[in-house]
Amino acid sequence: MSTSPLLTLLFVSIFSFVQSISKYRVLSIVPRDEFQLHKLRSLREKFPQDFSDFWLPPSSVNGSTHVMASPGSNLERLLHKWNISYDTMLDDVEKDLISNSLLFKKREIALNGTRLKDDLSVPFGGLPLGVYHGYTAISDSLQRMADSSKGLAKYITIGTTVEGRTIAGLKIGHDDGKKEVFIFDAGIHAREWATVHTALYFINQLLNPAADASVKEYLDKMVIYIIPVANPDGYEYTRIDETNPKFRMWRKNRGRELCSNSVDGEKRCCKGVDLNRNFDFQFGAIGSSRYICSEIYHGPFAFSEPESIALRDLFMSLKGRIRAYITLHAYSQLFIHSYSHRAKAYPREIDDIRQVASHAVKEIEKMYGTKYQFGTGPEIIYGFAGGSTDWATEKIGVKYSYTIELRPLYTAFNGFVMRPSELIPTARETWNGVRVVMDAVLRELPTPLPPSLCVDTQPGCIAWIAASPSLCQTNPASMRRDCAKSCQFC
Ligand SMILES: *[C@@H]1O[C@H](CO)[C@@H](O)[C@H](O)[C@H]1NC(C)=O
Ligand SMILES: *[C@@H]1O[C@H](CO)[C@@H](O)[C@H](O)[C@H]1NC(C)=O
Ligand SMILES: *[C@@H]1O[C@H](CO)[C@@H](O)[C@H](O)[C@H]1NC(C)=O
Ligand SMILES: [Zn+2]
Numbered sequence: 001m002s003t004s005p006l007l008t009l010l011f012v013s014i015f016s017f018v019q020s021i022s023k024y025r026v027l028s029i030v031p032r033d034e035f036q037l038h039k040l041r042s043l044r045e046k047f048p049q050d051f052s053d054f055w056l057p058p059s060s061v062n063g064s065t066h067v068m069a070s071p072g073s074n075l076e077r078l079l080h081k082w083n084i085s086y087d088t089m090l091d092d093v094e095k096d097l098i099s100n101s102l103l104f105k106k107r108e109i110a111l112n113g114t115r116l117k118d119d120l121s122v123p124f125g126g127l128p129l130g131v132y133h134g135y136t137a138i139s140d141s142l143q144r145m146a147d148s149s150k151g152l153a154k155y156i157t158i159g160t161t162v163e164g165r166t167i168a169g170l171k172i173g174h175d176d177g178k179k180e181v182f183i184f185d186a187g188i189h190a191r192e193w194a195t196v197h198t199a200l201y202f203i204n205q206l207l208n209p210a211a212d213a214s215v216k217e218y219l220d221k222m223v224i225y226i227i228p229v230a231n232p233d234g235y236e237y238t239r240i241d242e243t244n245p246k247f248r249m250w251r252k253n254r255g256r257e258l259c260s261n262s263v264d265g266e267k268r269c270c271k272g273v274d275l276n277r278n279f280d281f282q283f284g285a286i287g288s289s290r291y292i293c294s295e296i297y298h299g300p301f302a303f304s305e306p307e308s309i310a311l312r313d314l315f316m317s318l319k320g321r322i323r324a325y326i327t328l329h330a331y332s333q334l335f336i337h338s339y340s341h342r343a344k345a346y347p348r349e350i351d352d353i354r355q356v357a358s359h360a361v362k363e364i365e366k367m368y369g370t371k372y373q374f375g376t377g378p379e380i381i382y383g384f385a386g387g388s389t390d391w392a393t394e395k396i397g398v399k400y401s402y403t404i405e406l407r408p409l410y411t412a413f414n415g416f417v418m419r420p421s422e423l424i425p426t427a428r429e430t431w432n433g434v435r436v437v438m439d440a441v442l443r444e445l446p447t448p449l450p451p452s453l454c455v456d457t458q459p460g461c462i463a464w465i466a467a468s469p470s471l472c473q474t475n476p477a478s479m480r481r482d483c484a485k486s487c488q489f490c
Contacts, residue, residue, distance in 0.1 A: 022071045024093035024245040026055065026413060029065045029079065029086040036084045037061055043078070048268055048293030051075070053249055056332070056410050057287075059382045064411070068093060068249060089413045097243040100417050107131060107420040129201055130424050132193055134239060135232045138200070139168040142228075146170060149207060152219070159310025161233045162254050167310050169227035172206050173219040178473065178488070180441055181321045183398075184434075185227040185311065186328040188275050188388065190234025190250045194406050194418045194426055195328035199228035201427035202434070212431075218438050221445060222323075225314065230327075231275055231307050249416065251295050253307050258292045268292075273299035276329075277384065278308040279391035282341035287377070287384030298386050311388060315396045320474035323441045324400035325392045326434060331415035332381060333372045334405040335361050335433070338393040340377025341385035347393050356400060356440045360433040367429040370407060381405075400437050406430060446480065446489075454490035461486040 031037040040058040052075045056066035066089060069075040079086055090096060108131050125144030127133050133141075146155035154171040161167060173179065186192075186199035203226055205211045206219065218224070229235050233254040240247040252272030259269035270293035277288035280302035284290065288298040303309050315322065335357045339345040347353065354374070361372035373380045377387075392398040407426045408415050418426065456462075461483035465471055472479045472487035479487050 023091065024068055024070055025088055026066055026068050026090035026093060027075065027079075027086045028089045029058075029067060029084060030063070031058060031061055031065070031084060033061055036082060039078075039082050039084065040065055043075075044296065045289040045294055046262070046291050048262065048270060048291075049251065049295035050246065050270075050293075053251075053295055055415065057382055066410075066413075068245065070245070093245045093249075093414070094243060096414055097245065097248055097417060100419065101243050104131060104420050126204055126207070127200065129197070129204065129427070130420065132197060133200075135165065135229055135236050138196070138229060139166065139232075142168050142170050142203075145203065145207060153207060156225070158227065158314045159306055161231075161307055162256065162305070163233045165232040165236070167227065167230065167232060167307065169225060170203060171223060171225050172203070173223040175223045179221060179223045179321070180323045180445060181223050181225065181318050182324045182326075182438065182441060183225045183227075183314070183318075183322060184326050184328070185230040185388075187229040187235050188231050188307075188327060189329060190231055190238045190252065191248060191416045192328075192330040192406075193235075193238070193416070194330050194423060196228050196235065197423050198328055198406060198427040198430050199226055201424070202226060202431060203228070205431055212435075214435065214438075217442065221442055222438070225318075227311070227314075230311060233307075234272070252297065253305055255299070255305055260292055262291065262293060270297075273297055273305050275305060275308050276327075276388060277386040278302060278305050279312070279386050279388050281387075281391040281394045282385035285341050285385035287340075287382060288386050296384075302386065308388075315392060315398075319396055320470065320476060322392070322396060322398045323444070324402075324437050325389060325398045326402050326404060326437065327388050328404055328406060328430075330406045330418075331408050331412065332405040332410040333370060333407060334380055334403075335364075335372050335374040336377055336380065336389070336403040336405065337374065338376065338390050338401055340383055340387060340390055340403075342383060343376075343378040346376070349399055352440070353400060356437055357402065360402075360436040363436050364429045364433040367432050368425055370429055371409075372433075377403075381410075400440060402437065404430065404433070446476075449480075449484055449490035451490070454485050456483045456485045458482040 031040055044054045050070055051073045053068040058065040127141045143155045146153045156169050156171050157166045159167045186195035206215055231253050238248050238250050242248050252274050255273045257269050257271045262268045274296045277298035283302040284298055289296045337353050337357055338347050357374040361374050364372050377383050389401040389403045393401045465486055480489050484490050
């Protein structure tokens, strides 16, 4: 008995279909009309991350969306049902992760004992750059760098995570209590490893005298806080098995498990809150989800998570002094400024904010030709509410508040997994852009008052400051006018 060719073809195609859906794969999907776009958006909001994980979220009709589907996911079936066309960009994510992991192993061996260029030879017990490190090694190295920096850097802790890890960082620059403050964080999203590396590179630029000649001036005038891993639980979770997408592609924190009926009618239990949707500005509006299993779950209420609370408290404790905040994310090559919760919403100082962003992306491009776009979320990618930078602008009054989405471009087929050869160039070019923001802060520092103006023009200054010791910092403009002497502004 011979099998008909048609039947063979059927078997083969069923076999390859079953085989392909037993793997993690990445689909590129293009919505052709508003209906399809809406379906994709609701998929991102309502379905579990372990079913369809959006690497490039849906932004517009005819724009690509990239989604990692897990083994057993019925994503393709739904797409067929809605008549949405798609291509497979990456048919085996695990294979890609394994090959990348091997590249890193090779690199670690190659780097071992090699003398690095000046801006890469980390002083004071810092970790080697160009490779990734675990959280304990990172926080230990922060401690070592602070200990041997002769007082230039201070090891700080800003809170404790759900799983009990200490969220550590460095405060760099001698603080007289009045200097302007610049805050950096990275790794709010667990899988965005290149951001953590970039933050460690920034620390090296600031502590290593051989790295950057402008640093002295920055640190004379500013105090810089860097929290290189803002979500240590999530980061360590992604490191459990860097070749398994289930771990490596985790985005949220490790907040406690909650169960609920999902939109597909099944009871599902999941952990984790998207920390960059958990800040208290426009909480729960667009681009976030109330479904626990979603990758963009905003949490039960604003600041429900210890990691976002830790950042909030750091900002609150420095309110009135913070001139700039940069949070590092990946990927898409974007320099995003406020506001991102709806289209055409801008802070008061939008002209300066845009101008600095525009200059920064030019400086980034100068180095290796990497092209960034700048604008608000809705202008250049998609709206999202409850993010840290909008909150810092609105509630803390931080003028220059940017979300930087690092390399690669959104068209990359696996942007979270950067090849080792790109790590240092990414950090270098980003530093070049960040310096533009630091320069803007320096340029806008008030010039010292001449001695003739060094007076209190109001009789109540001493009493006011006694009643409210942070008054000079929280209301610098009016206090400079009224109480320059008592505030020691001159
Ligand atoms: C999307 O592309 C199709 C075909 O190329 C075109 O007819 C349609 O106008 C485009 N729609 C939008 C909103 O760009
Ligand atoms: C599905 O889309 C194709 C074009 O992509 C179109 O020709 C076809 O009519 C659509 N089918 C349905 C049921 O909408
Ligand atoms: C690097 O060298 C040290 C000592 O020379 C050795 O103990 C260590 O295992 C090496 N690391 C790698 C990744 O080869
Ligand atoms: Zn992110």
